[in-house]
Amino acid sequence: MAPQRFREQFDQIQRSMPDVPLVMGPDDSAEFFYEKGVVLARDGDEARLVEDTVRDHFTTMAGLTPDHVRRASPETNRTGITRIQVGDPGEGDGGGDPNVAHALRSLRTMEGRAGRRLISRNHVVSIAVNACPGDEPVPVPLSEPPNPAAADTSYDEGTAVGVLVIDTGLMHDYRSCPLLAHTDGDAQLRECDEDGILQQYVGHGTFIAGLVAAVAPNTHVTVRNTLNDAGAILESELGEKLFEAVDRDGWPEILSLSAGTSNGRTDGLLGVHAFMEELRDQRTLLVAAAGNNGSATPFWPAAYAELPGWETSVLSVGALRADGEFGACFSNHGGWVKAYAPGERLTSALTGFGTPVPYVYQHSTYDTCRYGFGYACTCQYPRHSGVLSEPGEVPAKPDQVMFEGHAQWSGTSFATPVVAGLVASHMTETKEPDPRAARKQLLAANTEYAEVHGAHVPALLPPTWRPVTVEVPAGEA
Template identity: 35%
Template sequence: MTDKNPDDNPQEDPKGNDASWKFVDQVDLLIKAFGKELEIEPREWRTAGVDYLYRAGSVVVRDEDLPRVIRLFGGGTAHDGGISGVTQLDLPAKVPEEAPRARTDTQRFLRYADLRLGVGVVTPVHLFFVSPSVSPCPATEPEEVPAGIDPAPKGDGHADGNGVKVVVIDVGWTDAPHASWLDGVTGDPEVAFDPGTGLIRPYAGHGTFIAGVLRLIAPKTEVVVKSYFDRAGAMWEIDLAEKLTEALAESPDIISLSAGTKTRFGIPSVGLDVFIQTRLNRVNGLVLVAAAGNDGDREYFWPAASPEVVSVGALAADGESRASFSNFGTWVDVYAPGENLVNAFLTGDYECTERPNTGTIRTFDGMASWSGTSFATPLVAGLIAARMSVTGQSARQAADSLLAYSLTQSIPGVGAILRPEDALR
């Protein structure tokens, strides 16, 4: 393959705009972690914005399409796609001469397949992330809070989530003995501190914070935090489909996923779509709750945009408007508080990586304020769990009841909303 590193020709932002630089700093962290394995579309992403991120030299194909794709490409090496029904195909070294021109070999193969087989038969291996990059989640870096501040927001206390299990798919879990509301939470330990500098790593504490948000709404819910996004807060879609399948072995009622991606042409990610259709939908009552992403636009963000998934956007701190960073559109099911939430975090120093705060050292003592659809998502998952513990409904039934209620308190220009006290409405 002749694909190049996406950062070979860095470009300056002519606007000198801190907001526009923010996503550049975020994507640079992914480039550092994935190197030439990562490609970005378009090439001018530093000034034009990112459409999607994908793996160099590989594509995703449904198993039933694999033979004709290999014939068309003149070869390729098939790999297990993590779950049955989907295959990752490493592309052959030679691009067919009749393939359209494109800036990378991967794009040439994709365009060739579009022309000969139809759009969507062959798709990139998209990169999914909890890290704040092209569709950032969280929307901000963690911020310091005054000593002794209480976590917020909290549920109404009339439903506690007892008997309900939630699996959080994230960066892992860090024990927080100072946060009593997290007692009993378990999970895969995360590597939270940089071994060289001793500083808190970017996106560390994300899973712990999410577990804390959920437990404030449903304090007796069994919560398990998985450490799947342990490479700069990101992973390839094939790997995510496999890990989500593994999570089903935990027998959860709810899966909370504060991660996702935009895709080529905005069509569903094949790996996640196969998981939803052949795994998720076959477990009675199970619900996947997913973040809508933080681009502040209406473009589809997957898997939240899937009809089978409860997609969650973020309300602003005033509780009456949509957060400026939140994605929106008819595919977003509900909006919940997602700005300036306060919850458990790590203890130590953190060096900011995003402009205008790059290089600033923030010192944390076990608590933080954080914003993003990442954190509106576990709030809704907590409401579903809380309702289940009182009504006896399945997660799917409880989610449907809450979404029906959310429509009755829709805000013009925003959409359907849920608040922390709405579990039994």
Template identity: 30%
Template structure:
């Protein structure tokens, strides 16, 4: 499903021009429409055990197909092991376009052996729901939780796969200790903030607003494959690189992992790279909670990895917290909604040029207001981390408890919801001791959520 928004055409053109990706269907400049998906042309992803079967099923190469180049097989198709279990294979010009090859071969063999190497953009297209707006002398929204209480995230490790960290992230007191990561390559030495610059810093700051003592690792600028660009230098990365980055990030032994990239797929099924990553690694990590944004297309079409069965997909609520944000994706595949409109948190200090309206500029002094499901996601991640530090639950256990609460206070027509001060929320809690946590932002005591009504204490 496509979405038409102001500035979208410029955003898609920017992504395509800086990544060399192809669009499906082909993008027409000036259309104002988002393509279904972006992908790496001339490349497919293959299960390692299926490589020989796939090669044999593809057309035989012409005599000039093999050029003897490093990494090329005698059939002319180079193969790169992304991580154990997944191979990235180049196609020959005689094989056809990557989407046609994927559809035809999977249909012919009757199983899903191959997939596209999707270009994944921060919270899909566009990212985010808006461009950042400077905030001067303001405070974070949601506010920074007290660091001296029980629900602080102390001892919990959160790994974030995003754009890295701004060079001056430590100027913010809630990020000054216990936060580590790669440098954000979209914030230049001359303080020019390129499009998507500061995204990872804003996400990290939002987690820390909810769980101020959690340890954070922010991935973003690591070169995965020799000779290729850094992972994120334009707000987008191919799924093969992101899968490899997640695989490496697991070395931090995180309790909670947040990935802020999203994509639709050619068959509305989970990308093959994430299936293999889950089978080979993630399912064997006890207690890991994995979260991803539902994306900002105002669509019911599943976005991945948010729609994967093992991922908590997070949608966005509006600024008042009582309805779905108009940009948020929705549907049964979205597990929970949290505030995602008009949030304020750390960005960086520098000069930014907007895509919409073209040529408009702004100077940032540290804080920004921003909207998107990629920012409602770290609110839920922070709630899980904050709860873990007090209850000694694993990430998955804390997530299950919070999702139970979210379902109990669901908003009709929206779905399960959580709010920033609900780390201790449970439908069996002593509501009279912290009834405020059950009141919508700006609401009154009479507006408390239904989970209170199910508690005997209330």
């Protein structure tokens, strides 16, 4: 992700989490966000070992005392994770946290002996940064059908496949969209600001629910607003929220998650690992977004699909561009991404059914693709000026549009529910009750492929999806 967009997203998320000081990481670059002054460890003996080791290490560091190291949360959560404070969160700026870096280094030798990770940053897991969306939504007239369009399958309550979407909540008028007749769940807590302007990222969960329902009408979709605050949540909280969701709704056939983070490692996220271990022993298939870094760096939890033990329980999804023949410029890629689906310029439900709702763009489009691609990607088109920009480049008047129901949006966030819908549709068509078996059958039967960074990868294309041709303004081609 381009540094400019990363900084813009950082500021947006920090505003949504004012009580949690955040920094960019790892230490001197912009790859992910994490909580300042805090590390994670497993409860019990490991937490005590981490605490004691870090405290001893800090006695040799100027400006720090053993008193800086203390428990920041009790050992009562189901994820089995303890937050340990290792410095003053009020010190420094957002450019990295040397206290956390020193704490990680102090356990490096012990981790090698133990053969597993003992300590971790507390990363921000988000739809807004590195995961999705890849751009901001564009209004589409209600006269234009969704893309993918609704499949010709009827809904049957007795055989409907259960799909749980962990995302932002549902917009207040979502029932006005016929596709969402069999969708329920949590409401989006705050849709508009004081001026009645649609806030950034709201409607993300509604858009995703519409894609699942279009590809697989015989589904009952439940949307939980776990990621309501600008689509962001701390790693230490996400694991607990995932447990709460499945405790409330039961383990679904399919869990669709369009959020995640990189962490500079290849062994997953400590804060969600307990959930992932329990997932492995269930029937549920987790379909997870590969992220929008334009990178081969593993993105979690999608990259669990590459780890031994999760090969059948996790399906990681990258995004194809609007023609379906190549990878989208923003999509993450690599051997850990197991399938690709259309994820650029999809059309689904957003908000404004009956009453148009204004939206002011936050990001400005680029003159060229920020990932270096040469096609007419969403980095460039359609062009708009946004509120957030580099110093000295803020437009006098950012562009405003009106949403009247449908939107066009891009990101691996949206390729993910397309694949979740295809698995659900396969279950209905073949009467296959096991979603993990359906995943295997769907990939085995697939005959479509696309090119992503020189590799030929499985391309899962819904029958009702249609390629989109981008009209570049005259003089810009």
